[in-house]
Amino acid sequence: MFAWLNTRRDRNRNARKLYGSIVTQARQPAFYAAWGVPDTPQGRFEMVVLHVGLAMQRLSQAGPAGHRLAQVLTETFVTDMDDCMREMSFSDLAVPKEIKRSAAALFDRHTAYGAALASPGEGRLTAALAEQMAYLHQQGDWDAAPLAAYARCAASALAAMQDAQVLAGSMDWPDLPRT
DSSP states (O other): OOHHHHHHHHHHHHHHHHHHHHHHHTTTTHHHHSSOOOHHHHHHHHHHHHHHHHHHHTTTTTTHHHHHHHHHHHHHHHHHHHHHHHHHTTTTTTHHHHHHHHHHOOOOOOHHHHHHSSSSSSSSHHHHHHHHHGGGGSSSOOOOOOHHHHHHHHHHHTSSSOOHHHHHHHHOOOOOOOO
C-alpha cells in the first residue's frame, strides 16, 4: 500500500548519494591545478555542473526510472546551491534570483555539452567548454582540450555502466592525474 513511499525515499537517497559522488569528483585537484579551471566558487560551480550534466545524460539512457532519478538529482543540485549561497551570505532576496540563474546555467550547459558529446571528435566539445567557461578566463588563453578529453572519457565510462548500478546512485568516475 505504501510502496510508493519506499520508492520515493530510495530515489531521494540514491540522488543524494549520486550528488555526493559528483561533488567529490568535481573537487579533484587536477581540474584546478593541472587543467586551469580557477579554484573559485565559480570554477567549482562549473565543475559540479559539468558532472551533473554527465550524470543526467547517463540517467536519460536508463529509461523512465533514470528520468525520475535525474529529476531528483536536479532538485538535489538546486537545494545544494541554495544552501551554498546562504552560507556565502547572499541576501534572502538575492538567493531565488541566483538559484534561477544556476538552474538555467545547468540546463544550458547540459544542452550544449550533450550536443557536443554526440558529435565525433573533441573539437565541438572543446569549443563548448571554452565558450561556457570563458567568463572564468579573462585573458582568453585557456586550453579546454584536456577537460574535453576527460568529459568524453567520463561519458564513455558512465555509458558502459549497468543501469542497475546507476539507478542505485553509484557512478564510477574516471581517474584524474595526480597533482
